[in-house]
Amino acid sequence: MRIASRIDSVRQSLVGYHVFSALLAVSIFAFGVIAVGCTEKTTPIGDLKANSAGYDGKTVQIAGTVKSAAGALGYGVYQVDDGTGAIMVVTESGGAPAQGAKIGVQGVFHSAYTIGTDVLAVIVEKERRTR
Helix, strand or coil, rough: HHHHHHHHHHHHHHHHHHHHHHHHHHHHHHHHHHHHHHHHCCCCCCHHCHHHHCCCCCCEEEEEEEEEEECHHHEEEEECCCCCCCCEEECCCCCCCCCEEEEEEEEEEEEEEECCCEEEEEEEEEEEECC
């Protein structure tokens, strides 16, 4: 009787160990996926403006501080400055973030025009993170 209960105890411990091991493996995998997603390269706004034709229509990622913002009915427009330059970001949902917020934005870069060194461009927001 004692041997049978000891065997059951060991079996339950092993099952618990395997469940724990599986959960640990899934957690490590999920952390790796999140870490890879967080390391996407941000492009300096100055680089976007210096090579606006090369980035036109492409998905880019920027990070910086919101300098000005306006929004209504879920739509918004705000200016992000990263120290290398500033750019307007347009959003169709979630409104504009608060002025002074530190954010990361992923979206599609659109160059409207370039005259000399002046570049008018916007990013249409796909995803936003507050830092």
